[in-house]
Amino acid sequence: MAVDVKVVTYRDIFQYGAEKMGLHSEEYLRLSASIILDKGDMASLGIAEGGKVLLENELNRIVVNATASADKPHPGLAFMIKSPWSNQLEGDESCPAGASGFKGIQAQVSPSSEGITQMDEILQRLRA
Amino acid sequence: MTEFNYKTCTGCSLICEDILFPDAGSGSVSQARNLCRKGQAHYQALFSERTGPLVEGSEVSLDQAIERAAEILRNASAPVIYGWSNCTLEAQEVGLALAAKIGAFVDDPSSYCEGQLMERILSGKIPSCTLDDVRNFADTSIFWGSDPSSTQPRHLSRFSYFPRGEKRQKSYEEERTCIVVDVRESPTARLCPNTTYRVLPGEDLQFLEAILAVLEGKIPKFGDKKKMIELGSIIKKTEYGVIFPGPLMLVSLQDQMDRFEELLRRLNEITTFKVVPMTGQYNSRGYSQLLFDRTGRVKGVKFTASGEAAEAPSLVEAVKGADAILVLGSDPLLDLPLGLARSFAAAPIIAIDPRRSLTADVARVVIPSAISGLETGGTALRTDGVRVTFEPSMKTNQLADEQILTRIMEAI
Numbered sequence: 001m002a003v004d005v006k007v008v009t010y011r012d013i014f015q016y017g018a019e020k021m022g023l024h025s026e027e028y029l030r031l032s033a034s035i036i037l038d039k040g041d042m043a044s045l046g047i048a049e050g051g052k053v054l055l056e057n058e059l060n061r062i063v064v065n066a067t068a069s070a071d072k073p074h075p076g077l078a079f080m081i082k083s084p085w086s087n088q089l090e091g092d093e094s095c096p097a098g099a100s101g102f103k104g105i106q107a108q109v110s111p112s113s114e115g116i117t118q119m120d121e122i123l124q125r126l127r128a
Numbered sequence: 129m130t131e132f133n134y135k136t137c138t139g140c141s142l143i144c145e146d147i148l149f150p151d152a153g154s155g156s157v158s159q160a161r162n163l164c165r166k167g168q169a170h171y172q173a174l175f176s177e178r179t180g181p182l183v184e185g186s187e188v189s190l191d192q193a194i195e196r197a198a199e200i201l202r203n204a205s206a207p208v209i210y211g212w213s214n215c216t217l218e219a220q221e222v223g224l225a226l227a228a229k230i231g232a233f234v235d236d237p238s239s240y241c242e243g244q245l246m247e248r249i250l251s252g253k254i255p256s257c258t259l260d261d262v263r264n265f266a267d268t269s270i271f272w273g274s275d276p277s278s279t280q281p282r283h284l285s286r287f288s289y290f291p292r293g294e295k296r297q298k299s300y301e302e303e304r305t306c307i308v309v310d311v312r313e314s315p316t317a318r319l320c321p322n323t324t325y326r327v328l329p330g331e332d333l334q335f336l337e338a339i340l341a342v343l344e345g346k347i348p349k350f351g352d353k354k355k356m357i358e359l360g361s362i363i364k365k366t367e368y369g370v371i372f373p374g375p376l377m378l379v380s381l382q383d384q385m386d387r388f389e390e391l392l393r394r395l396n397e398i399t400t401f402k403v404v405p406m407t408g409q410y411n412s413r414g415y416s417q418l419l420f421d422r423t424g425r426v427k428g429v430k431f432t433a434s435g436e437a438a439e440a441p442s443l444v445e446a447v448k449g450a451d452a453i454l455v456l457g458s459d460p461l462l463d464l465p466l467g468l469a470r471s472f473a474a475a476p477i478i479a480i481d482p483r484r485s486l487t488a489d490v491a492r493v494v495i496p497s498a499i500s501g502l503e504t505g506g507t508a509l510r511t512d513g514v515r516v517t518f519e520p521s522m523k524t525n526q527l528a529d530e531q532i533l534t535r536i537m538e539a540i
Contacts, residue, residue, distance in 0.1 A: 006329065008311055008376075010275065010278070010312065010314070011278050011279050012278055013165050013166055013277070013279075016166055016169055017165060019169075020170060020172060020173040020176070021169070021172070021173075022176055022177050022484075023462070023485065023486060059466060059467075060466060070313075071312055071313045072326075074312075077311070077328070079312055082463075083462075084462055084486065087463070087464065087469065088466050090465035090466065091467065092444055092464070092467045102241075102273075102375045102379040102380075103329050103330065103379045103380060104329040123486065123489060123490070126469050126473045126486070126490065127473055127490060128470065
């Protein structure tokens with residue numbers, strides 16, 4: 001079971017604080033490797049609060065924690081704090097580099113039993 | 129007894145000058161007053177993940193790191209200098225002189241988001257004002273795709289919503305209206321649920337056209353018609369309005385900025401409306417202004433071998449073809465999408481960085497620096513273009529960015 005979502009990125013003051021404490025910190029990982037999904041989408045995927053989901057598109061795949069949105073219903077629309085995790089799914093050709101996340105990243109989301117994608121893995125991908 | 133002096137925070141582009149900082153020896157950073165959550169984190173960064181000089185991952189002396197950096201840049205045929213926005217104007221000036229000397233392509237992170245808006249503001253096509261004008265005169269603030277509570281946390285309290293200004297003594301209770309246009313319920317949107325307008329990614333042009341329609345007395349074709357008509361009424365009653373565009377709006381309207389100009393023209397036929405950018409890093413505006421004054425452009429510029437500014441390739445093309453990249457005041461591997469970040473990582477990077485970053489982690493050469501604004505003084509332009517000169521909050525033995533750049537240039 002998978003759901004197509006458009007992931008919109010945003011800035012978060014708490015993640016900024018975690019970044020200043022260290023990019024390899026647990027807090028930075030917790031806030032960055034996370035996606036906010038519509039409650040209905042969570043239910044149709046059978047994902048509980050904090051459950052792991054695989055996010056993938058033609059560019060890459062990442063595993064992050066899912067949180068149910070407290071906002072009005074927004075099926076098919078998901079939110080992530082902008083970070084190296086969201087950047088993994090972001091293309092740099094379709095619109096000005098680094099900006100497509102604000103416009104929406106197309107991806108598929110599905111339940112996952114894999115481990116959360118770690119910063120070291122992201123660094124390896126960047127070096128590849 | 130702890131004694132305090134006024135210092136300046138460079139945690140965001142508001143560059144708050146009212147930070148009460150304990151005198152050296154009489155108190156600790158944690159006692160600093162008037163810092164927002166972001167500013168507090170910015171100051172705490174003084175004590176974590178500081179860098180040392182490295183070449184190919186091995187510890188070296190500062191002199192050796194600078195010499196190796198100069199060697200890489202001296203031998204480069206397609207160098208790139210990227211970052212800039214967390215540096216003082218003084219460092220940016222030296223950096224641009226270095227770029228002209230080595231014929232480098234230069235760019236900064238703001239160019240993809242704010243570039244088009246900034247170019248129009250600096251060239252006078254879009255009317256702007258200072259944040260002090262906002263505090264004193266504005267009765268309507270529209271945060272369109274921006275969320276100051278998260279990015280410029282004291283924006284609302286110092287300038288745009290809560291303060292009692294010269295002509296706005298009754299402030300937010302009676303005289304100021306805050307309007308948010310966003311795809312989600314942002315922390316700023318929670319302040320004004322009745323004047324929050326939901327716009328999905330890519331719908332900003334439709335929203336803009338709907339405003340133009342209601343101003344003409346027509347029924348809008350987009351959104352909740354009643355709410356859109358209410359928005360038109362608020363605008364018509366406005367004496368001094370300000371739009372604060374954020375990345376969501378700027379990316380959405382990137383090919384339709386002419387329509388945004390048209391909206392401003394129409395609004396100013398009715399009343400007074402200005403636009404103030406919401407730049408990210410503390411001196412993004414300074415870099416844009418400096419580059420604009422020097423070259424007439426605010427986005428990527430390529431200097432020729434003779435030091436003249438020429439037509440530039442895109443950042444993606446420039447980085448793919450780069451044989452040396454000097455990064456300062458930024459962490460592109462943290463911020464940029466995978467493909468472009470990989471292109472950065474594939475090139476020999478020289479990172480001038482006070483703290484460990486993803487870019488410093490993959491750099492050939494790491495040169496530690498003082499934290500700009502906290503450990504070094506200088507000058508910067510606030511997000512509204514106001515010039516701010518500041519003294520360092522703390523003493524350091526680390527070199528300032530402009531000192532490092534000068535030494536690299538001398539070595540070349």
